[in-house]
Amino acid sequence: xxxxxxxxxxxxxxxxxxxxxxxxxxxxxxxxxxxxxxxxxxxxxxxxxxxxxxxxxxxxxxxxxxxxxxxxxxxxxxxxxxxxxxxxxxxxxxxxxxxxxxxxxxxxxxxxxxxxxxxxxxxxxxxxxxxxxxxxxxxxxxxxxxxxxxxxxxxxxxxxxxxxxxxxxxxxxxxxxxxxxxxxxxxxxxxxxxxxxxxxxxxxxxxxxxxxxxxxxxxxxxxxxxxxxxxxxxxxxxxxxxxxxxxxxxxxxxxxxxxxxxxxxxxxxxxxxxxxxxxxxxxxxxxxxxxxxxxxxxxxxxxxxxxxxxxxxxxxxxxxxxxxxxxxxxxxx
Numbered sequence: 001x002x003x004x005x006x007x008x009x010x011x012x013x014x015x016x017x018x019x020x021x022x023x024x025x026x027x028x029x030x031x032x033x034x035x036x037x038x039x040x041x042x043x044x045x046x047x048x049x050x051x052x053x054x055x056x057x058x059x060x061x062x063x064x065x066x067x068x069x070x071x072x073x074x075x076x077x078x079x080x081x082x083x084x085x086x087x088x089x090x091x092x093x094x095x096x097x098x099x100x101x102x103x104x105x106x107x108x109x110x111x112x113x114x115x116x117x118x119x120x121x122x123x124x125x126x127x128x129x130x131x132x133x134x135x136x137x138x139x140x141x142x143x144x145x146x147x148x149x150x151x152x153x154x155x156x157x158x159x160x161x162x163x164x165x166x167x168x169x170x171x172x173x174x175x176x177x178x179x180x181x182x183x184x185x186x187x188x189x190x191x192x193x194x195x196x197x198x199x200x201x202x203x204x205x206x207x208x209x210x211x212x213x214x215x216x217x218x219x220x221x222x223x224x225x226x227x228x229x230x231x232x233x234x235x236x237x238x239x240x241x242x243x244x245x246x247x248x249x250x251x252x253x254x255x256x257x258x259x260x261x262x263x264x265x266x267x268x269x270x271x272x273x274x275x276x277x278x279x280x281x282x283x284x285x286x287x288x289x290x291x292x293x294x295x296x297x298x299x300x301x302x303x304x305x306x307x308x309x310x311x312x313x314x315x316x317x318x319x320x321x322x323x324x325x326x327x328x329x330x331x332x333x
Contacts, residue, residue, distance in 0.1 A: 065145060187307055
């Protein structure tokens with residue numbers, strides 16, 4: 001049974017019940033700011049998954065999360081809505097069930113995680129943007145279709161970019177396909193992702209769990225491209241309407257493996273670390289008289305070393321830089 005507050009919110013967008021004329025009105029007459037505001041109210045409401053399902057049932061999902069025609073391709077409205085709502089339901093259940101103290105989701109993190117799940121079926125698509133540049137289809141939806149803030153679009157893009165990296169790290173932690181790499185390398189790779197997501201990193205685990213469960217493994221251990229059908233099939237609830245408890249638990253186990261690894265490797269809070277060496281210290285250590293791209297690469301290398309050696313000191317980092325990168329730009333590869 002639909003909850004009254006959810007139905008009322010959906011009807012604010014779809015007063016005519018979802019017919020063709022209503023979808024055309026959403027596309028051309030109702031302001032995108034109004035659509036974005038109503039959607040935000042639904043997501044912050046007590047049952048955001050029901051609200052998203054209702055948008056799909058009323059056949060206005062694609063009008064709300066409007067993609068440019070060039071980005072739609074073979075992705076039909078029904079397939080997009082089905083995949084997106086299934087993924088959102090899986091993400092919501094995962095966040096609700098994850099009781100780890102380091103996996104807290106505040107209002108913004110929950111909203112951005114749900115939005116990343118909804119837009120996961122189009123994560124690999126690019127669309128034309130201003131000045132001949134390209135942008136992600138997900139960012140286009142956030143900025144143009146919903147008129148949400150640039151930070152929301154950046155967060156969704158960051159979650160989508162981090163998801164395959166976290167899925168690959170998980171597979172290596174599980175010994176697939178070639179066994180676990182050197183701990184220093186794994187610390188560095190995991191730390192890079194955590195630094196990129198900052199406090200959103202638990203949401204990155206949730207998104208990566210969806211992606212991992214939605215992809216088939218190739219012979220080379222790499223993930224096959226995500227398709228909306230695969231995403232929907234992997235994340236959809238059983239036909240009897242009961243929550244997919246087993247699927248939620250598998251995704252929680254995935255997240256716990258990553259969180260435990262970050263804790264064990266000492267990089268769980270690395271996005272808050274102060275760099276061991278600043279620009280002036282690196283220049284002095286390397287005998288440089290000017291900055292530029294070379295300094296940027298050296299600073300990045302120093303951060304990577306710090307991630308690989310959480311207990312390391314500034315002197316050790318300085319010595320490593322001189323030994324490994326004393327040849328300047330050429331030594332940085």
